[in-house]
Amino acid sequence: NAGVTQTPKFQVLKTGQSMTLQCAQDMNHEYMSWYRQDPGMGLRLIHYSVGAGITDQGEVPNGYNVSRSTTEDFPLRLLSAAPSQTSVYFCASSYSLGGLAGYYEQYFGPGTRLTVT
Amino acid sequence: RKEVEQDPGPFNVPEGATVAFNCTYSNSASQSFFWYRQDCRKEPKLLMSVYSSGNEDGRFTAQLNRASQYISLLIRDSKLSDSATYLCVVIRSGTASKLTFGTGTRLQVTL
Numbered sequence: 001n002a003g004v005t006q007t008p009k010f011q012v013l014k015t016g017q018s019m020t021l022q023c024a025q026d027m028n029h030e031y032m033s034w035y036r037q038d039p040g041m042g043l044r045l046i047h048y049s050v051g052a053g054i055t056d057q058g059e060v061p062n063g064y065n066v067s068r069s070t071t072e073d074f075p076l077r078l079l080s081a082a083p084s085q086t087s088v089y090f091c092a093s094s095y096s097l098g099g100l101a102g103y104y105e106q107y108f109g110p111g112t113r114l115t116v117t
Numbered sequence: 118r119k120e121v122e123q124d125p126g127p128f129n130v131p132e133g134a135t136v137a138f139n140c141t142y143s144n145s146a147s148q149s150f151f152w153y154r155q156d157c158r159k160e161p162k163l164l165m166s167v168y169s170s171g172n173e174d175g176r177f178t179a180q181l182n183r184a185s186q187y188i189s190l191l192i193r194d195s196k197l198s199d200s201a202t203y204l205c206v207v208i209r210s211g212t213a214s215k216l217t218f219g220t221g222t223r224l225q226v227t228l
Contacts, residue, residue, distance in 0.1 A: 031214065033216075035218075040125075040220060041220065042121075042204070042218040042219055042220040042221060043161070043204070043218040044218075045215055045216065045217075048214055048215070050214055056214070058215060059215075090160055090161070096214070099214065101214045102149065102208040102212070102214060102215065102216050103149055103208070105163040106153075106161075106163065106216065108160035108161050108162070109160060110159070110160055111159075111160055
């Protein structure tokens with residue numbers, strides 16, 4: 001049982017480039033989410049999904065796209081990277097019985113450290 | 118004003134000491150509360166939920182004060198391994214899919 005996996009661990013992009021951060025979980029969790037963590041800001045929710053085919057915006061969605069075609073995978077796409085997107089990105093998953101995902105333990109992946117120059 | 122506020126610390130305490138952190142939240146509709154622990158350059162992990170009546174897990178005690186809108190975490194008999202950042206998490210009523218994290222309080226336990 002690998003839990004939540006994220007790739008890559010580190011990435012350097014130039015301004016304007018696009019890329020996809022991968023996230024996968026093998027716990028059959030309905031709920032998956034993406035956060036970014038910046039110094040002094042805490043973790044901020046980017047996008048989340050309560051099941052395959054369903055996604056919604058979090059607190060800071062601009063510049064990011066997501067899709068959820070399977071229960072296991074929840075990739076995050078940066079459309080045109082900007083220096084302001086330099087951050088550590090965490091993917092998380094949890095159960096979501098009755099739509100109450102927040103009440104369950106969130107399992108986080110190890111993170112992707114992204115630098116945009 | 119941030120929705121969830123924490124003293125960033127660091128709190129430097131000797132091994133064996135008792136230390137307490139507070140976390141204040143601004144939205145009175147907040148419904149559920151948690152403490153997560155994050156080691157340096159690692160992912161957050163759930164430490165404990167916070168119940169209205171207060172709850173204890175070994176050396177850790179969590180309390181909720183709805184009237185003053187804060188939650189607390191008390192660590193007794195601190196160990197070196199308790200050194201980490203402690204994140205306060207709040208869920209507002211009606212938004213059970215959105216967690217709001219505080220910026221975290223850093224604890225350093227020394228010999």
